[in-house]
Amino acid sequence: MELEDCAFPLLQGIVPTASLAKGFKGANCLIALNNAKSVPADRWFAMTMLDQNRASTQLAKKAVVDISAASAANAVVGTVRRLTTPTPAGDYFSVGVQSDGAYGIEKGLIYSFPIRSDGENWSVVPCLPVNDFSRSKLTATENELKEEKALVATLLPQ
Numbered sequence: 001m002e003l004e005d006c007a008f009p010l011l012q013g014i015v016p017t018a019s020l021a022k023g024f025k026g027a028n029c030l031i032a033l034n035n036a037k038s039v040p041a042d043r044w045f046a047m048t049m050l051d052q053n054r055a056s057t058q059l060a061k062k063a064v065v066d067i068s069a070a071s072a073a074n075a076v077v078g079t080v081r082r083l084t085t086p087t088p089a090g091d092y093f094s095v096g097v098q099s100d101g102a103y104g105i106e107k108g109l110i111y112s113f114p115i116r117s118d119g120e121n122w123s124v125v126p127c128l129p130v131n132d133f134s135r136s137k138l139t140a141t142e143n144e145l146k147e148e149k150a151l152v153a154t155l156l157p158q
Contacts, residue, residue: 082095082115083095083122084117084119084120085117085119086117086119087115087116087118091116092125093114093115094112094113094115095112095113095122096110096112096113097110097112097115097122098110099113100124102124102126103130103138105142106146109142109145110145111141111145
């Protein structure tokens with residue numbers, strides 16, 4: 001859901017490849033590199049493309065980090081906005097909150113529930129219909145969260 005809600009088109013136009021040899025007809029010439037030793041053209045293109053690809057890769061890695069941070073920030077801003085703005089009638093949104101036992105989820109577990117807000121207070125939407133397939137997925141997610149909670153508990157000082 002976060003990918004749908006928070007995806008940014010920041011990678012648009014970033015292509016981690018270079019096509020410097022476009023239109024180049026052969027490697028049987030030398031290219032002088034500003035008062036440096038002459039280098040065969042095919043080797044110069046290979047070195048240049050390697051440098052370009054390395055730079056493109058570094059740029060792409062930075063963009064991924066930027067997108068992850070922007071996505072998380074956008075998720076926080078969107079959630080705060082939805083929690084502080086009255087939810088339209090008949091609508092709701094998902095937020096990870098501490099379970100009070102709603103939908104049969106273990107009390108105290110942080111779980112994503114359907115939420116409504118009046119702009120000042122929020123509450124879990126009660127009694128939405130849950131079919132057998134959805135119940136199996138809710139239970140599977142709950143069990144995974146319980147396992148993760150137990151694993152983290154072993155890492156914390158007693």
